[in-house]
Amino acid sequence: MKIAHISDTHLGRRPKQTRPGIINQEVRPLEDDFYSAWIKFVNEIVDKARNRPDVILHCGDFFDTPAGYDPSPPPEYARKVAAMTFKQLYDANIPLIIIDGNHGRYMEYRSSTLSVFPVAFDNIHLFTHYDTRNSLRIQQPLFIDINNLNLRVITHPSIESRALSTLGMQSIYKNWIHLQNNSISPDLINIAMAHGMIENSTLHEDFLKGNYQYIALGDDHRMRKVTDHAWYSGSTELWNFNEINTEKGYLMVELEQEKTPPRITTKKIQSGRNIIFDTIEIYPEDTNLQILKRVTDTFDVHGLNTRYEYSTAARVKIILKGKKTYGSSFNIGEVESALRKLALDSNDYNIVEFILDRPDYPEYTKQEDIGQSL
Known part of the structure; x- marks a missing residue:
C-alpha cells in the first residue's frame, strides 16, 4: 500500500509584516505561497505518469484560521483552492482523510471549516475537533474502514491541552487512547493519524505504542522521524522564521509486511523565494x-x-x-x-x-x- 502523508498546509495564512496591497485582486502578499505548495502536492499526486498513492492522509491545520485569538474564517480564495484541488482528487478517485488541527477549526461549533467538502466529494472523509470531544465523552474509538483497500485508519484530531488539564480528564483521555489502540483489526491494515505533540501535552505518549503499521503525525512543522513506524510530515510552507532550516514537503509511505517498518520517501516542495x-x-x-x-x-x-x-x-x-x-x-x-x-x-x-x-x-x-x- 502506498500512502501520501501531508499536514499543516495552513491555506489562507497571511503574514502580517509584508508589503501593502492585494496581488491580482485576489490574495494578500505571501498568502498564495501556501496555496501554491498545496497545489504542487495535488498536481504531483494526480499525475498519471507517477505511481499514485492509494490514500492521502492530511494530519490537520488544512486552513490557517480560525486559530487562537483570531476567529476569522478562511479567506474565500482559500476555500476556492480547496474546492478545485479536492475536485482533482475526486476525479482521480483517491481517498482523502483529513483531521482537524488546532488551526482552521471552530471552537464553539460542531461544524468544521471543512464540513462542506465531504458533502460535495464522497472521497473526502473528515474527522473534526468536535468528533474527538464526543468520542472522548462516550468512550468510543474514532476510525474509518476503507474496505476496498482493506484499511482501517484510527484518527486523533486535535484537542487543546487546557481541556485535558481539567480535573479528571487526563484519566479519561488515557483510557480513550488505550481504547483507540485496542481497536485495530487483525483482518485489516491498521494505520493511525493524529494532530498533536507529546511535548506540548496535546498527544498522549501511549498513542505511539499502538500496534499500527504506520502513524501519520501533524502539528510539528519539522519533517522528522519519531519511531520506525511514526513520522511528522512537517509543514508545506514556511509559517514563520523559526522554521528557516526545516525541510518543507510531504512523505510517501509504502507499507509491506505487517512487522516490517514502512519505507519512507521524503518529497520536497521547493519555494521560489529567498x-x-x-x-x-x-x-x-x-x-x-x-x-x-x-x-x-x-x-x-x-x-x-x-x-x-x-x-x-x-x-x-x-x-x-x-x-x-x-x-x-x-x-x-x-x-x-x-x-x-x-x-x-x-x-x-x-x-x-x-x-x-x-x-x-x-x-x-x-x-x-x-x-x-x-
Missing part, C-alpha cells in the same frame, strides 16, 4: 545612518538591491543586537521606521516581507547602571 535571516550588531556610538547602512549592506550582500518583483521577492528577518548607553545618539524607532519604508514601500529592494527584531530600549541607559548590572 529566505534571509541575519543578525547585525549595533554599538552605543552608532548613529541612525550607520545602523541603516549596516542593514542595507546586508541586503546588498544577499542580492536584494534589485527592483521589486513579487514572484521572486525575498522574505527577510533581521535581528539587531547591542547596547544603548547614556549619550548614544541613535533612535531605534527612527531606524525601524526608515528600514520599513526602504524594504516595504520602495521598489529599490526585492523584499516582500520584512521583520525587524530589535531591542526595546528605554530612553537611555546610564553607563554606571550597565556597570552595576554586569
Whole structure:
C-alpha cells in the first residue's frame, strides 16, 4: 500500500509584516505561497505518469484560521483552492482523510471549516475537533474502514491541552487512547493519524505504542522521524522564521509486511523565494545612518538591491543586537521606521516581507547602571 502523508498546509495564512496591497485582486502578499505548495502536492499526486498513492492522509491545520485569538474564517480564495484541488482528487478517485488541527477549526461549533467538502466529494472523509470531544465523552474509538483497500485508519484530531488539564480528564483521555489502540483489526491494515505533540501535552505518549503499521503525525512543522513506524510530515510552507532550516514537503509511505517498518520517501516542495535571516550588531556610538547602512549592506550582500518583483521577492528577518548607553545618539524607532519604508514601500529592494527584531530600549541607559548590572 502506498500512502501520501501531508499536514499543516495552513491555506489562507497571511503574514502580517509584508508589503501593502492585494496581488491580482485576489490574495494578500505571501498568502498564495501556501496555496501554491498545496497545489504542487495535488498536481504531483494526480499525475498519471507517477505511481499514485492509494490514500492521502492530511494530519490537520488544512486552513490557517480560525486559530487562537483570531476567529476569522478562511479567506474565500482559500476555500476556492480547496474546492478545485479536492475536485482533482475526486476525479482521480483517491481517498482523502483529513483531521482537524488546532488551526482552521471552530471552537464553539460542531461544524468544521471543512464540513462542506465531504458533502460535495464522497472521497473526502473528515474527522473534526468536535468528533474527538464526543468520542472522548462516550468512550468510543474514532476510525474509518476503507474496505476496498482493506484499511482501517484510527484518527486523533486535535484537542487543546487546557481541556485535558481539567480535573479528571487526563484519566479519561488515557483510557480513550488505550481504547483507540485496542481497536485495530487483525483482518485489516491498521494505520493511525493524529494532530498533536507529546511535548506540548496535546498527544498522549501511549498513542505511539499502538500496534499500527504506520502513524501519520501533524502539528510539528519539522519533517522528522519519531519511531520506525511514526513520522511528522512537517509543514508545506514556511509559517514563520523559526522554521528557516526545516525541510518543507510531504512523505510517501509504502507499507509491506505487517512487522516490517514502512519505507519512507521524503518529497520536497521547493519555494521560489529567498529566505534571509541575519543578525547585525549595533554599538552605543552608532548613529541612525550607520545602523541603516549596516542593514542595507546586508541586503546588498544577499542580492536584494534589485527592483521589486513579487514572484521572486525575498522574505527577510533581521535581528539587531547591542547596547544603548547614556549619550548614544541613535533612535531605534527612527531606524525601524526608515528600514520599513526602504524594504516595504520602495521598489529599490526585492523584499516582500520584512521583520525587524530589535531591542526595546528605554530612553537611555546610564553607563554606571550597565556597570552595576554586569
